[in-house]
Amino acid sequence: MSFRFIHAADLHIDSPLQGLGRIDPAMMQRVQLATRTAFEKLVDLAVREEVAFLLIAGDLFDGQWQDMRTGQWTIAQFRRLDAHGIRVFYIRGNHDAESKLQKSIRWPDNVSELSVKQAETITLDEVKVAIHGRGFARPDVLEDLAAAYPAAIPGHFNIGMLHTSLQGYDEHDPYAPTTIDTLRGKGYDYWALGHIHLREAQALCEHPYVAYSGNTQGRHIREQGAKGCLVASVADGQLEEVRFEPTDVLRWSELEIVLAADADAQQLDEQIRDALSAAHEKNEGRFTVARVRLTGRCQLHAELNDPLKQGDWIGRVRDAAAVISDELCIEKVKIRTSAQRSERSRGEADLLGELSREVALLREDPEALAGLSPELKSLFDKLSSAQAGLSDERDTNARMEEWLAAAEQILLTGLEGAA
Ligand SMILES: [Mn+2]
Known part of the structure; x- marks a missing residue:
């Protein structure tokens, strides 16, 4: 006997997309519906693939609903699955924990929400499947939920559903932490995990199969690339194949444009146009939101960094995007070019030369650099709380x-002007 199922998680339905900047109002509406459209595509896929069931491993919703419409809309999608005899198994995660999302939901008959009080098992006799899972009662579940899951049921294809921050994902909120060894110890065939939005090209473990599906739709610049779900095929109680299927309608891309030393404004325009076109094409017609980083040691550096002209340069990048497609927009432009001067001045005996050499030494000495960071970090924290958008998730070293x-550029430009 063979069947297929879908493993999805972190749909975050009706989560607002962040950092879109200026965008056509008509387009904005479509963009803000992206998490819903991604879910519609997921349902379409389930119907097309004739799956036996759909697993949702937490964070179906982004948080408390603005109103009942979010819930009603979702129920309507579940009914579409019901019309095709497709069952849904759902556990709550930190975003849609029971304490957080208290609106009473009456799911259609094909939807089973697993308990938040203890691990629950549901068996499907027609396909010989046992599904084990436990949802979040409160957002801050810090115990290892998996440890208390029951042992596998013999003669069944055993699936564990878990919303977890698995060991090794330390930068994420440490909810329901567990280890691969704990999961392996249960003797299941498949662990459908949720919480980590990043899509890994490979499973975390092959036997049992342990994977995060990632989220179904990227919501900001740190959630780049294709997003979707996993479609698994089982034959005679054995996992045959797991493949990724995209469901996203909008993709975030970060583009680095390295300027040549002698590039002029026209060449910059061409490079921007080429990079944006390539990114839009790569996303196969999906709405594309790009962050553009301009880098390189170049003669345009001073002009690009002139505070009075920066608005124009950024406008130029936005215009370039608008000309290519109305389904392409710019999230942010970061100008990170540098002057040609410092390379040259490093060999000279004057003040500029000394400064350049000092900076070069500092750059090659991670300890000295780290020594500066405590002071700068407190400064940075103040800055980022004052200025939203500065709060990148990158580490202090970067x-x-x-x-x-x-700092080098500011000093060099200033000193050069004074000389
Ligand atoms: Mn989560």
Whole structure:
């Protein structure tokens, strides 16, 4: 006997997409519906693939609903599955924990929400499947939920559903932490995990199969690339194949444009146009939101960094995007170029030469750089709370290098002008 099922998680239905900047109002509406459209595509896929059931491993919703419409809309999608005899198994995650999302939901008959009080098992006799899972009662579940899951039921294809921050994903909120060894110890065939939005090209473990599906739709610049779900095929109680299927309608891309030393404004325009076109094409007609980083040691550096002209340069990038397609927009433009001067001045005996050599030494000495960071970090924290959008999730070291380069440029430009 063979059947297929879909493993999805982190749909975050009606989560607002962040950082879109200026965008056509008509387009904005479509963009803000992206998490819903991704779910519609997921349902279409389930129907097309004739799956036996759909697993949702937590964070179906982004949080408390604005109103009942979010719930009603979702129920209507579940009914579409019901019309095709497709069952749904759902556990709550930290975003849609029972304490957080208290609106009473009456799911259609094909939807089973697993208990938040203890691990629950549901068996499907027609396909010989046992599904084990436990949802979140409160968002901050810090115990290892998997440890208390029951042992596998013999003669069944055993699936564990879990919303978890698995060991090794330390930068994420440490909810329901567990280890691969704990999961392996249960003797299941498949672990359908949720919580980590990143899509890994490979499973975390092959036997049992342990994987995060990632989220169904990227919501900001840190959730780049294709997003979707996993379609698994089982034959005679054995997992045959697991494949990724995209469901996203909008993709976030970060583009680095390296300017040549002698590039002029026209060449910059061409490079921007080419990079944006390529990104839009790569996303196969999906709405594309791009962050553009301009880098390189170049003669345009001073002009690009002139505070009075920066608005124009950024406008130029936005215009380039608008000309290519109305389904392409710019999230942010980051100008991170540097002057040609410092390379040259490093060999000279004057003040500029000394400064350049000092900076070069500092750059090559991670300890010295780290020594500067405590002071700068408190400064940065103040800055980022004052200025939304500065709060990148990058580590301080990466930031330090960026600042060092910026400080060097400011000093060199200033000193050069004074000379
Ligand atoms: Mn989560």
